[in-house]
Amino acid sequence: MKILVTGVGGQLGYDVCKVLDARKIENKGVDLADFDITDAQATHDYIAAYRPDAVIHCSAWTAVDKAEDEMDKVRGVNTEGPRNIAKVCKEIGAKMLYISTDYVFPGTGERFYEPDDPTGPLGAYGATKLGGELAVKEQLDNYFIVRISWVFGKNGNNFVKTMLRLAETHDTLNVVCDQIGSPTYTADLARLLCDMIVTEKYGTYHATNEGICSWADFAEAIFELAGKKVTVNHIPTSEYPTRAVRPLNSRMSKDKLEQMGFSRLPHWKDALERYLKELEILK
Template identity: 85%
Template sequence: MRVLVTGVGGQLGYDVCKVLNTRNIENKGVDIADFDITDAQATREYIVAYHPDAVIHCSAWTAVDKAEDELDKVRAVNTDGPRNIAAACKEIGAKMLYLSTDYVFPGTGDQFYEPDDLTDPLDVYGATKLGGELAVKGLLDRYFIVRISWVFGKNGNNFVKTMLRLAETRAELNVVCDQIGSPTYTADLAPLLCDMIATEKYGTYHATNEGICSWADFAEEIFRQAGKQVKVHHIPTSEYPTRAMRPLNSRMSKDKLEQAGFTRLPHWKDALKRFLKEIED
């Protein structure tokens, strides 16, 4: 099998290529310097020339607040980009795995969203990622859509690294407590994605580490495990206004993973422990 991985410079793309290399699966990790996914012709030419059996599409515009003021640019990356890749995959008969997000949901209530539940994004980022989902579904039969949330990994910036950095100069922090979801460790997610593309079990899935928490809970656990003496003040989202609206409920059911024969990811607290060790090494 030959696999093309977009967004190799980011957290997830980096770990996906790492896993593929460990498994001795031929792969190529690419980023903007290789080709621009918003350019349909450049995307087609690159993918047709490499002729992968599968594409794992990790690259995306993820600056959620900035997205509110850059609609055209964000749509080009998050909706048109996946469409261009899907079109090239269709031409050569390749599978495609598209990474999506909890932001496609409205985030109301306290239920666990199922993969086929109604989507209704609150912001530009979520709307454009949903647009990417629809583009992939519209062009391909052989696709995986995997929704993830609260991502952290070694190769990039994330909430864990931000908290550790702030702990160097702050004794107290205000962190929102009414946004509930599940962290996702890229080193745990990457093997699952590599397992998926080796199968024909197509469809839409949710994949995060097990367990749920608020951002404030997450911050407290980071400081506890890292041995940092920082007091976390739990505040509502209303006291921490941001440019883009965030879903309050990002609980996502992973039952479909098990039903398809895939293994759920470990608990997020265990993932955090291993991540802290990884970034120390």
Template identity: 70%
Template sequence: MKVLVTGVGGQLGYDVMRELHRQGIDCCGADRAEFDITDFAATNEFITNYMPDAVIHCSAYTAVDKAEDETELCRRVNADGTENIAKVCKAINAKMIYISTDYVFPGTGEQFYKPDDVTAPSNVYGQTKLEGELAVKKLLRKYFIVRISWVFGVNGNNFVKTMLKLGETRKELNVVADQVGSPTYTADLAVLLVDIVKTERYGVYHATNEGVCSWADFAEKIFSVADMDVKVNHITSAEYPTKAVRPKNSRMSKDKLVKNGFARLPKWEDAVERYVDLLKNVY
């Protein structure tokens, strides 16, 4: 089996490549230096030359607030770029995993969103990721759409690294407590994605670490694990306004994973402990 991974310069793409190597699977990693996904000719040439059996598409425009001003650029990457990859996958009969987001949902209520629940993004980033999903569904039969949230990994910036950095100089921090969801550790997710791509159990899945928390809960766990004495003040979204509207409810049901024979990811608290321990050794 040959697998092409896009976005290898990012958190998830990096860990997916590591997992593929660990399992001895023939793989190729690509980032913008290799080809621009918004350019169909370049995308077609690169993928067709490699002729993978599957593409794990991790590349994305993820600057959520900036996307409100850079709408067209965000759409070119997340929607058009994804469509370009899906077109080539169709032409060469390759499977495709498209990484999507909790932001495709309205983010209201307290229910756990199921994969087939009604989508209604509340910001540009979520809308363009949904457009990417629709392109994949329209063009392909052999696809997996995997929605994730609150991502952290060793290769790149994320909430955990930000908290640890701020904690070095601050004894008190205000963190939003009325947005609830599940952190996703890319090292854990990578194992699942490789397990998924080896099957033909196509469809839409949700994949995050187990359990839910608020951003404030998340921060408190990070400081606890890092043994840092930082007080976390729980504030509301209204007290920390952002350009893009953030969902208050990012709970997603992972029942479909189990139903289709895939293992749930470890608890988010366990993931944070392993991740912070890893950072201590890396940096």
């Protein structure tokens, strides 16, 4: 099997290629320097020349606030890019795995969203990622859509690294406490995606580490594990306005993973401890 992985320079793409290499599955990790997914012809020519059996599409525009002011660019990357890739996959008979997000939901209430629940994104980022989902579904039957949230990994910036950096100069931090979700460690997620792509168990899934917390809870766990003496003030989202509206409820049900024979990811606290060891914060 031969797999093309987009976004190799990011957190998830990096770990997916790492897992594929460890499993001795032929793969090629690509990024913007290789081809621009918003350029339909360039995308076609590159993928058609490589002729993978599958594409794991990890690259995306993820600057949520900036997305509100650059909708055309974001749509190009998050909606038209996946459409361009899906068209080539259809032509060469390749399967496609598209990474989506909790932001496709309105984030209301407290129930866990199921994969087939009605969507309703609150802003540009979520709307364009949902557009990418629909584009993939329009082009292909042999697709996986995997919605993730609160991602952290070695190769890139994330909430954990931000908190550790702030801990060097702050002894008190305000962190929102009414946005609830599940952190997702890319090293764990990558293993699941690589399990998934070799099957034909197509469809839409949710995949995050187990357990839920608020961003404030997450920050406290980071500081406790890393041995940082930082007091976290729990504040409501209303006291921390941002350009883009964040979903308050990012709980996503992973029952379908088990139903389809895939293993759930470990608890986020376990994942965080292993991540801090990977960063050599913990021994």
